[in-house]
Amino acid sequence: MLYGIIPRNVVSFNAETDIPALDGRVILVTGGNVGLGKQTILQLTKHNPKRIYLAARTQSKAEAAIQEIQALVPSAPITYIHCDLTSLSSVQNCAREFVSKEGRLDLLFLNAGIMATPPGTTAEGYEIQFGTNHIGHALLTKLLLPTLLKTAAEPGSDVRVISLSSIGHLYAPWSGISFPDLKTDMAGSTTWCRYAQSKLANILFVKGLQKRFGEKGVKAVAVHPGVVDTELYRSTFSGYLGLGRLLDRGKRWVYTGVEKGALNQLWAGVGKKEDVLGGEYYTPVGVGGQGSRWSADEGLADALWEWTEKELEGYKI
Numbered sequence: 001m002l003y004g005i006i007p008r009n010v011v012s013f014n015a016e017t018d019i020p021a022l023d024g025r026v027i028l029v030t031g032g033n034v035g036l037g038k039q040t041i042l043q044l045t046k047h048n049p050k051r052i053y054l055a056a057r058t059q060s061k062a063e064a065a066i067q068e069i070q071a072l073v074p075s076a077p078i079t080y081i082h083c084d085l086t087s088l089s090s091v092q093n094c095a096r097e098f099v100s101k102e103g104r105l106d107l108l109f110l111n112a113g114i115m116a117t118p119p120g121t122t123a124e125g126y127e128i129q130f131g132t133n134h135i136g137h138a139l140l141t142k143l144l145l146p147t148l149l150k151t152a153a154e155p156g157s158d159v160r161v162i163s164l165s166s167i168g169h170l171y172a173p174w175s176g177i178s179f180p181d182l183k184t185d186m187a188g189s190t191t192w193c194r195y196a197q198s199k200l201a202n203i204l205f206v207k208g209l210q211k212r213f214g215e216k217g218v219k220a221v222a223v224h225p226g227v228v229d230t231e232l233y234r235s236t237f238s239g240y241l242g243l244g245r246l247l248d249r250g251k252r253w254v255y256t257g258v259e260k261g262a263l264n265q266l267w268a269g270v271g272k273k274e275d276v277l278g279g280e281y282y283t284p285v286g287v288g289g290q291g292s293r294w295s296a297d298e299g300l301a302d303a304l305w306e307w308t309e310k311e312l313e314g315y316k317i
Contacts, residue, residue, distance in 0.1 A: 011286030022049040031112025033065040039262040045076035055083035085136030095143035104151040110137040119187035133198035152217025171196035176294035208305035210279035219278040226256040
Protein backbone atom coordinates (compact mmCIF):
# COMPACT_ATOMS: atom_id res chain seq x y z
CA MET A 1 0.00 0.00 0.00
CA LEU A 2 1.17 3.55 -0.69
CA TYR A 3 0.64 5.60 2.44
CA GLY A 4 -1.49 8.67 1.88
CA ILE A 5 -3.75 6.77 -0.58
CA ILE A 6 -6.92 5.51 1.07
CA PRO A 7 -7.13 1.72 0.65
CA ARG A 8 -10.41 0.16 -0.44
CA ASN A 9 -10.80 -1.81 2.77
CA VAL A 10 -10.49 1.15 5.14
CA VAL A 11 -13.07 0.99 7.95
CA SER A 12 -15.59 3.76 8.45
CA PHE A 13 -15.60 4.62 12.17
CA ASN A 14 -17.17 7.63 13.86
CA ALA A 15 -16.21 8.10 17.51
CA GLU A 16 -19.41 9.99 18.26
CA THR A 17 -21.76 7.33 16.91
CA ASP A 18 -19.90 4.02 16.67
CA ILE A 19 -18.57 3.57 20.22
CA PRO A 20 -21.03 1.28 22.03
CA ALA A 21 -22.26 1.70 25.59
CA LEU A 22 -19.42 0.92 27.99
CA ASP A 23 -21.54 0.33 31.10
CA GLY A 24 -19.56 -1.43 33.81
CA ARG A 25 -16.29 -1.35 31.85
CA VAL A 26 -12.99 -0.44 33.53
CA ILE A 27 -10.32 1.07 31.31
CA LEU A 28 -6.67 2.05 31.78
CA VAL A 29 -4.83 4.36 29.36
CA THR A 30 -1.12 5.10 29.65
CA GLY A 31 -0.06 8.57 28.56
CA GLY A 32 -3.63 9.78 28.86
CA ASN A 33 -2.75 13.34 29.78
CA VAL A 34 -1.90 14.54 26.25
CA GLY A 35 -2.52 13.90 22.57
CA LEU A 36 -3.98 10.58 21.48
CA GLY A 37 -4.35 9.22 25.01
CA LYS A 38 -6.29 12.27 26.15
CA GLN A 39 -8.52 12.16 23.07
CA THR A 40 -9.13 8.44 23.59
CA ILE A 41 -10.23 9.04 27.17
CA LEU A 42 -12.44 11.96 26.13
CA GLN A 43 -14.31 9.86 23.59
CA LEU A 44 -14.68 6.82 25.85
CA THR A 45 -16.00 8.86 28.77
CA LYS A 46 -19.01 9.84 26.67
CA HIS A 47 -20.25 6.24 26.71
CA ASN A 48 -20.71 5.58 30.41
CA PRO A 49 -17.71 3.46 31.48
CA LYS A 50 -17.51 2.54 35.15
CA ARG A 51 -14.03 4.05 35.53
CA ILE A 52 -11.10 5.18 33.38
CA TYR A 53 -7.62 5.30 34.89
CA LEU A 54 -5.28 7.87 33.40
CA ALA A 55 -1.74 6.59 33.92
CA ALA A 56 0.96 9.23 33.50
CA ARG A 57 4.25 10.37 34.97
CA THR A 58 3.38 13.93 35.99
CA GLN A 59 0.44 14.37 38.35
CA SER A 60 -0.12 18.06 37.66
CA LYS A 61 -0.39 17.50 33.90
CA ALA A 62 -2.68 14.52 34.41
CA GLU A 63 -4.98 16.45 36.74
CA ALA A 64 -5.11 19.37 34.31
CA ALA A 65 -6.11 16.95 31.53
CA ILE A 66 -8.82 15.44 33.73
CA GLN A 67 -10.22 18.90 34.44
CA GLU A 68 -10.27 19.72 30.73
CA ILE A 69 -12.07 16.48 29.88
CA GLN A 70 -14.57 16.90 32.71
CA ALA A 71 -15.31 20.43 31.50
CA LEU A 72 -16.61 18.76 28.33
CA VAL A 73 -18.03 15.62 29.96
CA PRO A 74 -18.91 16.57 33.57
CA SER A 75 -19.74 12.99 34.56
CA ALA A 76 -16.44 11.60 33.23
CA PRO A 77 -15.25 9.00 35.83
CA ILE A 78 -11.48 9.49 35.50
CA THR A 79 -8.86 8.68 38.14
CA TYR A 80 -5.17 9.56 37.93
CA ILE A 81 -2.64 6.84 38.63
CA HIS A 82 1.10 7.48 38.64
CA CYS A 83 3.21 5.53 36.16
CA ASP A 84 6.71 6.32 34.93
CA LEU A 85 7.49 3.80 32.20
CA THR A 86 11.24 4.47 32.46
CA SER A 87 11.21 2.95 35.97
CA LEU A 88 10.04 -0.62 36.46
CA SER A 89 9.50 -0.03 40.17
CA SER A 90 7.11 2.79 39.23
CA VAL A 91 5.28 0.49 36.81
CA GLN A 92 5.08 -2.12 39.55
CA ASN A 93 3.59 0.43 41.95
CA CYS A 94 1.09 1.51 39.31
CA ALA A 95 -0.12 -2.06 38.88
CA ARG A 96 -0.32 -2.54 42.65
CA GLU A 97 -2.39 0.60 43.06
CA PHE A 98 -4.72 -0.42 40.25
CA VAL A 99 -5.45 -3.92 41.58
CA SER A 100 -5.99 -2.50 45.06
CA LYS A 101 -8.83 -0.42 43.62
CA GLU A 102 -10.31 -2.63 40.91
CA GLY A 103 -11.21 -6.24 40.42
CA ARG A 104 -11.65 -6.05 36.67
CA LEU A 105 -9.98 -4.53 33.60
CA ASP A 106 -11.72 -4.54 30.23
CA LEU A 107 -9.56 -2.29 28.07
CA LEU A 108 -5.84 -1.62 28.43
CA PHE A 109 -4.48 1.04 26.08
CA LEU A 110 -0.67 0.96 25.92
CA ASN A 111 -0.65 4.44 24.47
CA ALA A 112 2.29 6.31 26.02
CA GLY A 113 5.63 6.55 24.29
CA ILE A 114 8.68 8.58 23.36
CA MET A 115 10.22 9.16 19.94
CA ALA A 116 13.62 10.04 18.48
CA THR A 117 15.31 10.87 21.78
CA PRO A 118 19.08 11.25 22.32
CA PRO A 119 21.00 8.14 23.45
CA GLY A 120 20.18 7.15 27.01
CA THR A 121 18.95 4.36 29.25
CA THR A 122 16.08 3.75 31.64
CA ALA A 123 16.51 3.34 35.40
CA GLU A 124 17.21 -0.37 34.86
CA GLY A 125 19.64 0.19 31.97
CA TYR A 126 17.51 -0.50 28.89
CA GLU A 127 17.89 1.65 25.79
CA ILE A 128 15.58 4.55 26.58
CA GLN A 129 13.10 4.21 23.72
CA PHE A 130 12.94 0.41 23.89
CA GLY A 131 12.71 0.52 27.68
CA THR A 132 9.90 3.07 27.70
CA ASN A 133 7.87 1.95 24.72
CA HIS A 134 8.22 -1.82 25.17
CA ILE A 135 9.67 -2.94 28.51
CA GLY A 136 7.58 -0.63 30.71
CA HIS A 137 4.38 -1.58 28.92
CA ALA A 138 5.29 -5.27 28.90
CA LEU A 139 5.69 -5.24 32.68
CA LEU A 140 2.43 -3.35 33.18
CA THR A 141 0.61 -5.89 31.03
CA LYS A 142 2.28 -8.82 32.80
CA LEU A 143 1.25 -7.55 36.23
CA LEU A 144 -2.30 -6.75 35.14
CA LEU A 145 -2.73 -10.01 33.21
CA PRO A 146 -4.40 -11.90 36.10
CA THR A 147 -7.03 -9.14 36.27
CA LEU A 148 -7.47 -9.17 32.49
CA LEU A 149 -7.91 -12.96 32.51
CA LYS A 150 -10.34 -12.82 35.41
CA THR A 151 -12.44 -10.29 33.53
CA ALA A 152 -12.24 -12.31 30.32
CA ALA A 153 -13.68 -15.33 32.13
CA GLU A 154 -16.90 -13.47 32.93
CA PRO A 155 -19.93 -14.00 30.66
CA GLY A 156 -20.27 -11.40 27.93
CA SER A 157 -16.81 -9.96 28.47
CA ASP A 158 -14.75 -8.31 25.71
CA VAL A 159 -11.21 -7.80 26.99
CA ARG A 160 -8.66 -6.11 24.76
CA VAL A 161 -5.09 -4.80 24.95
CA ILE A 162 -4.32 -2.09 22.38
CA SER A 163 -0.69 -1.18 21.75
CA LEU A 164 0.21 2.04 19.95
CA SER A 165 2.91 1.18 17.41
CA SER A 166 3.97 3.11 14.31
CA ILE A 167 4.68 2.81 10.62
CA GLY A 168 8.18 3.75 11.82
CA HIS A 169 8.72 0.08 12.74
CA LEU A 170 9.64 -0.44 9.09
CA TYR A 171 13.08 1.08 9.83
CA ALA A 172 14.10 -1.33 12.58
CA PRO A 173 17.64 -2.83 12.58
CA TRP A 174 18.51 -5.43 9.95
CA SER A 175 18.02 -8.14 12.61
CA GLY A 176 14.64 -6.74 13.66
CA ILE A 177 15.52 -6.63 17.35
CA SER A 178 19.17 -6.15 18.34
CA PHE A 179 19.06 -8.30 21.47
CA PRO A 180 22.76 -7.94 22.46
CA ASP A 181 22.42 -4.15 22.56
CA LEU A 182 19.11 -3.68 24.38
CA LYS A 183 20.78 -3.04 27.74
CA THR A 184 23.00 -0.27 26.34
CA ASP A 185 22.24 3.22 25.07
CA MET A 186 22.82 1.98 21.48
CA ALA A 187 24.57 5.26 20.71
CA GLY A 188 26.04 3.72 17.57
CA SER A 189 22.57 3.48 16.01
CA THR A 190 20.50 6.40 14.79
CA THR A 191 17.71 7.65 17.01
CA TRP A 192 15.19 6.62 14.34
CA CYS A 193 16.56 3.09 14.20
CA ARG A 194 16.21 2.81 17.98
CA TYR A 195 12.68 4.18 17.81
CA ALA A 196 11.76 1.77 15.01
CA GLN A 197 13.04 -1.16 17.07
CA SER A 198 10.81 -0.17 19.98
CA LYS A 199 7.77 0.16 17.71
CA LEU A 200 8.48 -3.22 16.11
CA ALA A 201 8.63 -4.64 19.62
CA ASN A 202 5.14 -3.25 20.29
CA ILE A 203 3.77 -5.28 17.38
CA LEU A 204 5.70 -8.44 18.23
CA PHE A 205 4.61 -8.21 21.89
CA VAL A 206 0.97 -8.09 20.80
CA LYS A 207 1.51 -11.18 18.66
CA GLY A 208 3.07 -12.99 21.60
CA LEU A 209 0.26 -11.94 23.93
CA GLN A 210 -2.41 -13.05 21.48
CA LYS A 211 -0.70 -16.40 20.88
CA ARG A 212 -0.58 -17.22 24.58
CA PHE A 213 -3.78 -15.69 25.90
CA GLY A 214 -6.09 -15.12 22.94
CA GLU A 215 -7.95 -18.39 23.51
CA LYS A 216 -8.44 -17.34 27.14
CA GLY A 217 -10.32 -14.25 26.05
CA VAL A 218 -7.66 -11.53 25.95
CA LYS A 219 -7.52 -9.96 22.49
CA ALA A 220 -4.32 -8.03 21.71
CA VAL A 221 -3.99 -5.57 18.81
CA ALA A 222 -1.34 -3.10 17.59
CA VAL A 223 -2.17 0.11 15.73
CA HIS A 224 -0.51 2.93 13.81
CA PRO A 225 -2.37 6.24 14.34
CA GLY A 226 -1.02 8.15 11.37
CA VAL A 227 1.27 11.20 11.56
CA VAL A 228 -0.62 13.08 14.23
CA ASP A 229 -0.37 16.72 15.30
CA THR A 230 0.73 16.07 18.88
CA GLU A 231 3.51 17.31 21.15
CA LEU A 232 5.45 14.14 20.35
CA TYR A 233 5.81 14.90 16.65
CA ARG A 234 6.18 18.66 17.03
CA SER A 235 8.96 18.40 19.61
CA THR A 236 10.72 15.67 17.64
CA PHE A 237 10.96 17.67 14.43
CA SER A 238 11.37 21.15 15.94
CA GLY A 239 15.17 21.17 15.84
CA TYR A 240 15.70 19.40 12.53
CA LEU A 241 17.17 22.15 10.32
CA GLY A 242 14.02 24.23 10.51
CA LEU A 243 11.84 21.27 9.54
CA GLY A 244 9.59 21.78 12.55
CA ARG A 245 8.77 25.34 11.48
CA LEU A 246 8.13 24.18 7.92
CA LEU A 247 5.88 21.34 9.04
CA ASP A 248 4.00 23.65 11.37
CA ARG A 249 3.22 25.99 8.48
CA GLY A 250 1.97 23.14 6.33
CA LYS A 251 0.63 20.87 9.03
CA ARG A 252 -2.87 20.64 7.63
CA TRP A 253 -1.33 18.76 4.67
CA VAL A 254 1.17 16.78 6.80
CA TYR A 255 -0.40 16.01 10.16
CA THR A 256 -3.63 14.32 11.18
CA GLY A 257 -5.47 15.96 14.07
CA VAL A 258 -5.88 14.03 17.33
CA GLU A 259 -9.61 13.60 16.70
CA LYS A 260 -8.85 11.59 13.58
CA GLY A 261 -5.59 10.16 14.90
CA ALA A 262 -7.30 8.44 17.84
CA LEU A 263 -9.84 6.66 15.67
CA ASN A 264 -7.70 3.61 14.92
CA GLN A 265 -7.04 2.77 18.56
CA LEU A 266 -10.64 3.53 19.50
CA TRP A 267 -11.84 1.21 16.76
CA ALA A 268 -9.37 -1.46 17.88
CA GLY A 269 -10.66 -1.13 21.43
CA VAL A 270 -14.41 -1.12 20.86
CA GLY A 271 -15.04 -2.13 17.24
CA LYS A 272 -17.12 -5.22 16.50
CA LYS A 273 -15.51 -8.39 17.81
CA GLU A 274 -15.63 -10.10 14.45
CA ASP A 275 -13.92 -7.18 12.72
CA VAL A 276 -10.95 -6.70 15.07
CA LEU A 277 -8.56 -9.63 14.77
CA GLY A 278 -6.24 -10.43 17.65
CA GLY A 279 -2.51 -10.32 16.91
CA GLU A 280 -2.95 -7.97 13.94
CA TYR A 281 -1.30 -4.62 13.24
CA TYR A 282 -3.68 -2.03 11.79
CA THR A 283 -3.07 1.21 9.95
CA PRO A 284 -5.87 3.84 9.94
CA VAL A 285 -8.57 2.83 10.15
CA GLY A 286 -8.77 -0.93 10.54
CA VAL A 287 -6.46 -1.82 7.64
CA GLY A 288 -4.48 -4.99 8.31
CA GLY A 289 -1.56 -6.59 6.53
CA GLN A 290 0.58 -3.44 6.42
CA GLY A 291 3.52 -4.48 8.61
CA SER A 292 7.10 -5.33 7.71
CA ARG A 293 8.46 -8.84 7.24
CA TRP A 294 9.84 -8.67 10.77
CA SER A 295 6.47 -7.72 12.26
CA ALA A 296 5.00 -10.94 10.85
CA ASP A 297 7.90 -13.14 12.00
CA GLU A 298 6.55 -15.63 14.55
CA GLY A 299 10.05 -16.76 15.48
CA LEU A 300 11.14 -13.22 16.29
CA ALA A 301 7.94 -12.65 18.25
CA ASP A 302 8.65 -15.77 20.30
CA ALA A 303 12.26 -14.73 20.86
CA LEU A 304 11.20 -11.29 22.08
CA TRP A 305 8.54 -12.79 24.35
CA GLU A 306 11.01 -15.21 25.94
CA TRP A 307 13.68 -12.51 26.33
CA THR A 308 11.18 -10.11 27.91
CA GLU A 309 9.79 -12.75 30.26
CA LYS A 310 13.29 -13.54 31.49
CA GLU A 311 14.03 -9.85 32.06
CA LEU A 312 10.83 -9.32 34.02
CA GLU A 313 10.59 -12.62 35.91
CA GLY A 314 11.39 -11.10 39.31
CA TYR A 315 8.61 -8.50 39.22
CA LYS A 316 5.38 -9.27 41.02
CA ILE A 317 2.55 -7.33 42.59
